Amino acid sequence: MQSSAGAEECGRSLVFFDLETTGLGQSCDIVQLAAVSGGHSLNLYIIPRSRMQRGAAKVTGFRVRRQKLYLHRQLVLTNSLREVLVSFIAFLQMLRSPLVIGHNIRRFDCPVLARALDELDLRAEFESSISGYVDTLPLAREMLKDRCLQSFRQENLVKELLGLNYKAHDALEDVRALQALYSVLQPTPELVCRHMFTLDTMENKPAVTAAKVPCKIPGQRPLWEHFRPTVEVTEHKAEDHDGL
Template sequence: MTQKYRSRARNLLHLGSTQANENFNQMVSSKAPKARHYGGSSSLMNRVSATVLQKNEGHSYLAKDLESIPDPIKLQNFNDFVTFDLETTGFGYCDITQIAASVGSSKYQSYVYPRCQISVEATKVTGMSHSIATNKLYLHGKEVQGKCIRTALLDFIDFLKEKDQPILVGHNIASFDVPILSRLLKEFGLHREFVRIVPAYIDTLKVARKVFSKEEVNGCYKQCNLVEVYLNIKYDAHVAVEDVNSLQQLFTVKLKDKCTDEDVYSITCKSCKESYTDVIKNKIVSKVICEKLSKDGIALQHLQLANRRDPNGLRVILREHGVPFKKCEDLARKIQEE
């Protein structure tokens, strides 16, 4: 039987293992034993959440979580602007097929073996296809060598470690690339290290909408159109390495000088926003203020921690992050009442 697989050993090398899933199941069962009926109690979600934290952060997750409160993010704190792009298997819950990044003459590019089928639509857009049977990856029908997702992420982190106070720069990354990247980093227990190295990003789509009028770009803010209009360059869009190279030129020539602190977002912005869901729903605080705090990586738990340490310190933190005085007082009072 083994002879059948020996000839395919190289192709099977990056298919991964179920060991991580089995380990996670054991961790869940240690906190919610099957012999006890936690399914009907309100504690089950907390037990599963604690397991996820232990899986992602290790046994010290309780000490690590919220150990410090982020300072306001300032553009002047960053030196290397790393243009960055992902190509994926599709939309929604998808896997990465390409990672590319560029800063100056330094480049990073990896093809990635996905763990799910590449959609027909994604293949049409990116030219990437994948044979699950042979674990071979193709670009426009030509085989390319890839890496497993974890290896590609580790290599990307190593690339970023060499940079001087880096910040990610990408087009439409706030709603697409960053959430996907963050989810996969968390899955492989790499998110905390990544955020320590690269705490923030700039979405050039948002900057372009601020800088360029609709008339100038014919109502189209797609990266390929902006590059053609302002740089007179046509390129192979949706090939990650081509995207980052062209975006680097566009950003350097047309957008970098127009960026301000308002264009810089924490990598954790999306998860911070989610932490405010209930307080927004219950009209304890406005969505605008929550977005302002989330932009700097301030989650509701950070505010609660600050209040436990020093109620007056909570007000100072809110004012540091641009919350108007009256709103600051109202929010502080409501958090203290919770």
């Protein structure tokens, strides 16, 4: 696989992340948080406080029964929301101001994440651990505007550019697929900087300027050994659902 382009070529570490939630509203709860950087990953589950919406449960396979979380009828180990967010911050701190990348995170994942961080008074610590965010949805739209694609959903982009179907709507599989997709897209550092934003600027227009989000290119630290290595994207014969 080719090395990730754009920011990483200039020395910035890349962390791809995704959330699975109880629904699509901004008041929904986080059920799964996954992140991947190179060959290392973080994948944690939370018992949500609010009920799983029927559509979300159908798409993700999550169910809550008697204060236990099941994924496709298999019991999964869970942590508190604070434990999950602190673990995510630790994962980010392994790198020197990494760039956090996700698909459609500006409109959904980042607002949900910001609310959770604010609730537990962890936002300042989280923000000091990263250099900014990039949403690959508007990034791909700009890069692939001449391809006449019918959809810029991540599953469709992975199928069009990598020729793969994968187990979508599982946060870990989504971030693995996004890392592979980003490697194929190979955005330039200038394009990456143009699409960077922070939690404070995410409600502004996507094309933020370098003055609002400084584009420092730091070096990279080695990853801690105790985080579990990931594997390459696994091709999966699955139905193409709409939803999360």
